[in-house]
Amino acid sequence: MLTNRQRTLTKSHLIDICNKAYGIFPSFSPLNSEFSPGHRIIDNFSDHFSFNLVNKKEKEINKIHTQELDDIVLHNSSLPHTALVITDASIKNNIATSILHVHSVNRPLTKTVHHASFVTSTEVELFTIRCGINQACSIDNVSKIIVVTDSIYTAKKIFNSESHPFQLHTTVILRELQKFFNSNRVNSIEFWKCLSRLKWRLHHDVNKDSKSFHPTPTYPYKIS
Numbered sequence: 001m002l003t004n005r006q007r008t009l010t011k012s013h014l015i016d017i018c019n020k021a022y023g024i025f026p027s028f029s030p031l032n033s034e035f036s037p038g039h040r041i042i043d044n045f046s047d048h049f050s051f052n053l054v055n056k057k058e059k060e061i062n063k064i065h066t067q068e069l070d071d072i073v074l075h076n077s078s079l080p081h082t083a084l085v086i087t088d089a090s091i092k093n094n095i096a097t098s099i100l101h102v103h104s105v106n107r108p109l110t111k112t113v114h115h116a117s118f119v120t121s122t123e124v125e126l127f128t129i130r131c132g133i134n135q136a137c138s139i140d141n142v143s144k145i146i147v148v149t150d151s152i153y154t155a156k157k158i159f160n161s162e163s164h165p166f167q168l169h170t171t172v173i174l175r176e177l178q179k180f181f182n183s184n185r186v187n188s189i190e191f192w193k194c195l196s197r198l199k200w201r202l203h204h205d206v207n208k209d210s211k212s213f214h215p216t217p218t219y220p221y222k223i224s
Contacts, residue, residue, distance in 0.1 A: 041174060042159055045181045048188045049159070051152060062198055069192065069200050072146060080105045081143040085132035088150060088196070088206040089124045096121070098128035099210040101202070102135050104142070110135060113213065125151040126169045129158070133173055133189070137180050145180075145189040148203055152193040 041049070052068075076082040082104070089098040096119050102110040112131060116124060129147060136145040149155055158170045158177075181187050194203045 040161060041177060041181070042161070045177075048181050049177075050188075050190050051156065052190060052192045053152065065194070066198055066200050069148065069194060069202075072148075072192065073202065076144075076146065078105060079144075081141055083136035083139055083142045083145050084202075085129075085136050085145060085147045086149075086202050086206045087125070087128040087132050087147065088203065088210045089121065089128050090207075090210045091119075091121055091124065092211075094118050096124040097210050097213050098124050098131075099206055100128055100132045100135075101206050101209075102132065102139075103202075104136075104139055107139070111209070113209070115213070122151075122154050122157075123166055123169070125149070125154040126157065126166050129155055130169050130173050130176075133176055137176055143184055143187045146192065147189065148192045148194045150194055150196050150203065150207075152191060155191045 073084065076084060084103040085100060086103070087098070087100045089096060091097075094117060096116045098114045098116075100112050102112075104110075112135065114127070114131065116127075119127075129149060129151075132147060133145065136142055147155065157164060157166055158173050160170070164170075177189065180189075194200050196203070196207050
């Protein structure tokens with residue numbers, strides 16, 4: 001998705017998208033500090049992030065996982081320093097709709113919707129998580145971020161220092177998390193898996209919203 005500044009820059013007739021001077025797209029380099037040994041989040045803040053999955057050996061996995069998610073909401077519903085981010089995305093007719101809800105005590109529910117053409121499901125899921133983290137970090141005095149997503153494997157790519165096609169997004173996320181963790185040593189982020197088929201109440205609301213939009217493509221090319 002383009003910012004207002006990026007849209008202004010792209011109005012010119014000819015654009016060299018590889019020219020960093022335009023500042024339209026973030027750049028990735030394996031030499032960036034986010035990926036350098038000793039400077040990576042996994043080196044300095046390994047205990048500040050976690051992934052939570054359900055034990056697949058359990059017979060009543062759906063019921064157990066739903067109860068776990070309910071307990072998370074109940075436990076954090078009155079904590080003023082916690083932000084709960086629920087994300088989901090859907091693709092129909094080559095148009096991706098990504099949506100996220102941000103819950104925080106004493107603040108109105110925040111809903112954000114983005115559309116993009118001709119993008120992969122992994123890219124749109126990662127972009128949605130990126131937006132959710134960015135919004136949560138912008139809330140004053142938030143020290144704990146909980147991200148609930150049906151694409152936990154995508155969230156794990158954030159901390160993968162090996163080269164992959166979505167590193168532009170992960171670079172931005174890592175920079176955001178570096179600032180978040182450095183601002184207070186108690187700050188943390190948790191990722192929780194929630195499959196759409198569970199129809200867990202908060203994620204189900206996001207899932208319905210993501211499917212309720214029917215945008216018409218405006219441009220015949222990919223927007224990132």
